[in-house]
Amino acid sequence: MADQLIDSEIIQRITKKKKQLDSIRPLSKSALQKLKERFAVEWTYNSNAIEGNTLTLNETRLVIERGLTVKGKSLREHFEATNHKTAIECLEGLARIKEPLTEENVKKMHAIILRSINDTEAGIYRNVRVRILGAVFTPPDPVKISRLISELFKWLNSAKMHPVELAALAHYKLVRIHPFSDGNGRVSRLLMNLILMRCGFPPAVVLNTDRKKYYDRLKKADRGNESPFADLMAQAVERSLDLYLEALEPVKPGEEKELIPLRDAAKGMPYSPDYLSLLARQGKLGAIKISRNWVISKDDLKKYVEKKKSKS
Ligand SMILES: Nc1ncnc2c1ncn2[C@@H]1O[C@H](COP(=O)(O)OP(=O)(O)O)[C@@H](O)[C@H]1O
Ligand SMILES: [Mg+2]
Incomplete structure (x- = not known):
């Protein structure tokens, strides 16, 4: 594959683990359901925490699994948790249909993410200039967004590369366009996982504990080097594959x-x-x-x- 973005040893391990996962399909329905629930909580917690939400992992679980509220936490933070859970459910539907991805998919996810938080901007591109906190790079002028998004989807539906590279690059390209006034990070991580899930990968979770690394590598990508960012996303994919395999794969004798x-x-x-x-x-x-x-x-x-x- 030309211009391989991700470290070849990581790609080799991922490819092998993905094959292992495919070899044990059909996956046990109940085990898969448990994993999905676990990932919905982890993914929601981490994606929102990176964005500044102060709910803990356990609080996030109480809110999205049991519909409880947490004393002292804002209504907005609760909506961010429940909206993100709804976005994942929507994504699971989108992952099953095999039609090309569209701009409408991204707008729909954004509409869910900002629902009841900022209804006037939910699902709508920004018409103002923005800056990314801590970044030297300035996202494009609002008049360019529509064209850049069309180009992104044209590329996305025709690019020939390893799905993990495609997913990581799609995340970066979308967050670089920064089409919305807020919620770009969460929506980009959703898009990355939609691409992964369509190819039979489990969703990758960018951990809040890796926030600094994630931002540093986005900055490197801004300077033209996308590999360190893609490696970090690939490590997140490998982590999910390991957790899936640990939970789903029957243990063979001698295997540890x-x-x-x-x-x-x-x-x-x-x-x-x-x-x-x-x-x-x-x-x-x-x-x-x-x-x-x-x-x-x-x-x-x-x-x-x-x-x-x-x-x-
Ligand atoms: N240097 C950078 N270059 C490109 N994107 C970046 C950079 N630094 C941060 N980001 C992205 O911007 C996101 C924050 O944008 P924002 O619209 O506030 O999204 P959210 O509200 O979902 O966090 C981060 O999650 C990250 O994905
Ligand atoms: Mg934000």
Whole structure:
């Protein structure tokens, strides 16, 4: 594939894990339902927290799963949580139909995200100039939005590249156009996941704990280097694949795919825990982050050690 954006080792691991997931289809309905619910909460919590919402993961769960309210939190924050859940449900419908993606899909998602929060701007492109907080780059003039969005969808429906690259790039391109006065980040992450889900991938969650890294890599993309951003999105995809596989795949004898803390996994390995966590951050191991901790399956770690041995 020409001009590969994502680190080839990450792509190889993702491709393999995706094949593994496909090989165990049809997936257990009840296990899949549990995973979907778990991801709806995680995705909603993280996407909204990146945007400034102060509901915690557990509060988000109470609001979207049980319809409860949290004392001291604003009505807006509650709407942001329930709207995001509704947007995910809408997305699941869109992921099943195989027609080309359209501008209307994005507008519809935005309309849901801002519902009851800013109804006059929900689903409508901005007509003012905006700046992105902390970015040097200034999004395009409002008169250009319509044309840029058409170009984006033309590209999206014809580009030939790995779906994870396509999804990551689509996210970046949309957030760069910044078509709405607010909600661009959430809608771009929804679009990225719509593309992934259409290709049979689980949704990727950009963790709030990675917010700084996410912003730094968006800045690098603004300067013309989209690879670090695409790598971060690919790591998020791998994380979801690992969690899906752990929950869905029947364990084969001798396979150790249970996720254990990296520190424990380091025991008896020729590497120090600090070195392993460096490798994890660089995406070299296939380790994933749950809350603030890196975890990995013994299988992935073994594979890394064997690969290094065979190279040296
Ligand atoms: N340097 C940057 N270049 C492009 N996009 C950026 C940059 N920094 C942040 N962003 C994007 O802008 C989003 C914030 O825009 P905003 O419209 O407020 O969306 P939301 O309300 O969903 O957070 C971030 O989530 C991120 O995706
Ligand atoms: Mg915002």
